[in-house]
Amino acid sequence: MTETLTPTQHAASAVAADAHAFETQSTAARTYEVRTFGCQMNVHDSERISGLLEDSGYRRADDGAVADVVVFNTCAVRENADNRLYGNLGQLRPVKQDRPGMQIAVGGCLAQKDQSAVQEKAPWVDVVFGTHNIGSLPTLLERSRHNSDAEI
Numbered sequence: 001m002t003e004t005l006t007p008t009q010h011a012a013s014a015v016a017a018d019a020h021a022f023e024t025q026s027t028a029a030r031t032y033e034v035r036t037f038g039c040q041m042n043v044h045d046s047e048r049i050s051g052l053l054e055d056s057g058y059r060r061a062d063d064g065a066v067a068d069v070v071v072f073n074t075c076a077v078r079e080n081a082d083n084r085l086y087g088n089l090g091q092l093r094p095v096k097q098d099r100p101g102m103q104i105a106v107g108g109c110l111a112q113k114d115q116s117a118v119q120e121k122a123p124w125v126d127v128v129f130g131t132h133n134i135g136s137l138p139t140l141l142e143r144s145r146h147n148s149d150a151e152i
Contacts, residue, residue: 032058033067037084038075042108045134046073049107056138066095069103069141074110081110089122096124103127103141107134 032053036046049071050060061067070092075081085106096102105127106118112130119128126144129137 030058030068031061031065032069032071033061034071034073035088036073037081038073038108038110039077042073042075045108045131046071048134049073049137052135052138058138066099066102068099068101069105071105071107071137072111074106074108076108076110076113082114085110086121089125093122093124101145103145105129105137105141107131107137 032050034046034049034053036042053069053071054060058069072085072088074085089104089106092104096104103126104122104124106122106125107127107129109131111118111128112132115128115130118125127137127140129140133140
């Protein structure tokens with residue numbers, strides 16, 4: 001037996017389907033990679049970041065594949081962490097230029113401490129976040145993508 005929808009129910013159903021399709025399209029096919037530089041706490045935070053991204057519809061990029069979102073989780077204590085970060089960011093700049101929609105996020109205690117320096121040295125970074133707002137990363141990524149501007 002087929003249920004007949006009123007025009008209002010049909011319109012509401014179509015709007016809900018469109019909203020779901022947009023939400024699914026915006027993240028379902030997007031992949032991520034988390035690169036960890038630093039201490040054992042960073043490893044734990046990177047696992048948490050991965051979980052947050054997966055809960056938001058992202059999926060881990062296959063080994064060797066270029067991810068749609070690359071997240072650097074940094075440490076301010078470890079020697080040369082900043083040099084490694086900026087070296088990696090420099091290598092990703094041309095990749096990002098060739099891949100519209102690719103996003104780069106820098107988080108962790110180094111990012112929290114040197115927030116403005118990260119944006120100054122690497123203006124192609126989309127999101128800079130600290131240890132205090134790891135839980136906001138999926139929202140910051142979506143906001144940055146929507147606004148085509150960096151989120152800090």
